[in-house]
Amino acid sequence: MTRAERFSRARRERGSITLEVAVVIPAMLVLMFVVVQGAVVAYALSVVESAASAGVTSGRSADAGSGAGVARARAALADRGGGALRDVSVSDAGSTSDTVRITVSGRSVSVIPGLPGLAVRGSAHAPRERFTLPGAP
Numbered sequence: 001m002t003r004a005e006r007f008s009r010a011r012r013e014r015g016s017i018t019l020e021v022a023v024v025i026p027a028m029l030v031l032m033f034v035v036v037q038g039a040v041v042a043y044a045l046s047v048v049e050s051a052a053s054a055g056v057t058s059g060r061s062a063d064a065g066s067g068a069g070v071a072r073a074r075a076a077l078a079d080r081g082g083g084a085l086r087d088v089s090v091s092d093a094g095s096t097s098d099t100v101r102i103t104v105s106g107r108s109v110s111v112i113p114g115l116p117g118l119a120v121r122g123s124a125h126a127p128r129e130r131f132t133l134p135g136a137p
Contacts, residue, residue: 044084044108048122051076055102056124101125
């Protein structure tokens with residue numbers, strides 16, 4: 001390839017790098033936002049599951065009051081939430097005299113402008129503690 005051919009080829013490709021960068025940079029930014037949003041949702045899911053578990057642990061003890069599990073779940077959300085959740089609700093619906101069930105739900109915050117956060121929900125259940133005497137049913 002002669003020098004003139006190389007110069008001609010370089011002239012035809014002028015601006016191709018700018019075009020490639022104009023396409024690649026926005027795609028990289030979108031990918032970065034999606035990865036960060038996924039991490040925020042995973043953290044929010046971990047927080048609601050942890051709060052539900054803490055509520056069940058507190059609510060299943062033999063001397064726990066009727067709202068002890070919900071109160072503990074709310075306290076755990078306040079401790080661990082870190083602003084990662086919006087529109088949080090805590091419920092003990094489905095609990096019986098033998099079982100404690102705590103459900104925590106909310107929305108994760110969104111790092112992508114204009115999009116609402118994803119709904120996350122965590123639930124835990126366990127039998128209530130009870131004391132029995134040996135040989136008693």
